[in-house]
Amino acid sequence: MSAPAVSEPSHVALNEVIRHYEGPPAIHALGPINLVIRGGEFFSIVGPSGCGKSTLLDVLSGLVRPTGGSVQFEGKELHGEVPDGIGVVFQEDSSMPWLSVRQNVGFGLRTSGLAKAEITERVDHAVSFMGLNQFADHYPAQLSGGMRQRVCIARTLVLRPRLILLDEPFGALDQQTRLLMGDELLRLWRETGATVLLITHALDEAAMLSDRVGVMSARPGRFIDMVETGWPRDRDSRIVSDPKFGALTARLWSSLREESLKTMGRAA
Amino acid sequence: MTRRRAVLCVRVAVLAALVILLELCCRTGIIDPLTVIAPSDMVASMVDLIGSGELNESIASTFSTIALAFVLAIGLGTLAGALIHRSPRLRDVSDPLLASYYSVPTFIFYPLLVALLGLGKPPLVVLGVLSAAPAVMISTLSGLDSLSSVLIKMARVHRLNRARTLWWIVLPAALPRLFTGFKLALSYALIGVIAGEFILSGTGLGYAISFAYQSFDNRAMYGVMLFVMLVAVTANGILYVWEGRLARRRSAR
Amino acid sequence: MSDLSLENALAGSTSRRRIRAFDAVVLALLILALWQAIGSWTKGVVVSPPLQTLVYLFGLLRTWMFWDHAAATLQAFLLAFALSALIGLALGLIFGIRRFAGEVAEPILAGFYTIPKVTLYPVVLLVFGLGISAKVAFGVMHGLVPMTLFTLGAVRNLPPVLIRTAKVLRLSPGRTMLWVLVPACLPDIVNGLRISFSLSLLGVLIGEMFSSQRGLGFLLVSGMAQHNVPLSTAVVTMIVAVAIAANTLMLRVGGRAARRPNP
DSSP: OOOOOOOOSOSEEEEEEEEEEOOSSOEEEEEEEEEEEOTTOEEEEEOOTTSSHHHHHHHHHTSSOOSEEEEEETTEEOOSSOOTTEEEEOSSOOOOTTSOHHHHHHGGGTTSOOOHHHHHHHHHHHHHHTTOGGGTTSOGGGSOHHHHHHHHHHHHHTTOOSEEEEESTTTTSOHHHHHHHHHHHHHHHHHHOOEEEEEOSOHHHHHHHOSEEEEEOSSSBOEEEEEEOOOOSSOOGGGGGSHHHHHHHHHHHHHHHHHHHHHHHHHO | OOHHHHHHHHHHHHHHHHHHHHHHHHHTTSSOTTTOOOHHHHHHHHHHHHHTTTTHHHHHHHHHHHHHHHHHHHHHHHHHHHHHHHOHHHHHHHHHHHHHHTTSOGGGGHHHHHHHHOSSHHHHHHHHHHHHHHHHHHHHHHHHHTOOHHHHHHHHHTTOOHHHIIIIIIHHHHHHHHHHHHHHHHHHHHHHHHHHHHHSOSSSHHHHHHHHHHTTOHHHHHHHHHHHHHHHHHHHHHHHHHHHHHHHHHSOO | OOTHHHHHHTSOSHHHHHHHHHHHHHHHHHHHHHHHHHHHHTTTSSOOOHHHHHHHHHHHTTSHHHHHHHHHHHHHHHHHHHHHHHHHHHHHHHHHHSHHHHHHHHHHHHHHHHSOGGGGHHHHHHHHOSSHHHHHHHHHHHHHHHHHHHHHHHHHTSOHHHHHHHHHTTOOHHHIIIIIIHHHHHHHHHHHHHHHHHHHHHHHHHHHHHHOSSSHHHHHHHHHHTTOHHHHHHHHHHHHHHHHHHHHHHHHHHHHHHHSOOO
């Protein structure tokens, strides 16, 4: 059964957020960004390489302070610290090779002060939800890349975060695994009722999974388009057969193509 | 038979064959007993010496010196390595030093140490630490280097404080390489201390070998030699197996 | 992709080099100061202070006696190093190519390496007598195993595709070794040579320190016995300087070998 969606109208708000790096040379990496993400929304960001997508995630989670502007989470401003209620799944594999799958998943609850029984219950639930039952006592080194990412997602899941940030979590996986993982992500979203922010370079992934997609420009990244998908909440990867899917992807690409060319030209 | 077992069998067979060959050569007089005594005599000698308690004092002395040097080397080495890792500037200065350190025969400083600290344990301990600590520093640096930044990011996302990040993330992640450093530290401390005892000392197993040699007591000399070799191989062997087990869990098999 | 990595890569490199040079000078001065402190604090009984040592060293370099000893060490060392390097290379290649033999041998070699070889010196002396062959044997005892292990490791880590390529080109075993194996393993082999160099030197010096009448090791020990502190300090300084210089040189050469485009 899925939990009711987190219902505050503005769950996350970025106001005139800018991020500079001092260098040398000085880099204007991001912004100005103005963005409001609604509670319970599944929001994706696509953009060319180096546009600052990951920086945006760092700012949103509190890992990094914006050079200018403010970030608000649940009405409170972030000051360079990660607040309670946010879960992050990174691009690189962040599973801990010295812990088993079960221990990895339970890691985040070590500081929670919960009773052992409750921890075990949550871990068991997350492990089984992500389809890891068979490997619960294995070590990450024995698992494939996709399974390791599932471990990282399960570890985020046990914390019952209200906001889940994912930075190209399926980037290292093959296309078919990615589609299936996308379905898993949707299940997760419905189950937890959390707000989800997904950063991806795959347009089809963004178009298929999200309620809304933001298209970022080349560096310094700014939003140049916002696309509402209008998908029903009960969706999965089979939505690719819907004719609207093609139109959405086409629209995203038309906004994105020029920015991507700019980035390539810059690199060349 | 699995490959691992086959390799083990062949290895044991090869070693046994060498020992038997040596035994035969000694028994038949091909090798002069004034030069090398038969392995069986070596074992007998070693058993006698240990059984009679003659070696007890030497054993206690050597083992305690090595243990002290080992513990100091690990403590100082890990601390120094951690400090150097935090400061890029210090790192830039230390890297070439550490890279060249083991090219210098540290042993040549031993007579100087004796002149400075007198005969006895102190110069031996210092020699052991000088031999072992840099290896620990190098492997500490390597271990801390190997820490992927995503794990640190993850620690922050989980809002772990400094102490917890160190204890729950940094230490376990760096452990394989740290352990390699500990293994080397034991090896170098052992070699340094016994070499020092051999050249210039009044007590210890190294001295016992030197004394026996100079007294033309081949039998006693080889007995102690055998004992030292067995201790070295066993101690290092245990750490080696332990290290392998640590690494195996973390790498794909 | 995070922009933080971009930030780190762009950190200024010339100012860093200047700081590094400055720090190196500071470090050198600190070492000299410490040396001076120990020298004067112990009234020249342990070490003689830097300046005095340097003066004595220059004087030493002008005597026949010194060069006689240096030549003895050099002769023994070159022989020991050459033997360690060649035998080590050959054994390493064989054990690397013949996997089974390699797996059998590696722990034995590694185990031998952990034994305090000083405990085997009396055996070497008894077998080789006093003289240059004992010194060379000491040197080889120290330098052979690391060379073998490094080469073995290098061959084992060779990407199998290179061997397959050699087979497809129908190269003879000799050519495969010379044209493919050795060039591909060169960085590790140079590393092994570097370590073997230092250890062979150590072995020869230790051998001289207590079983010879000639050589720098002997000079060091006789300096201590005669309480000729400037002599022993000067010899130690020389050895340290030569060892570090050779090691740094080999590091540079090795670095260049590693940066070569792959065959």
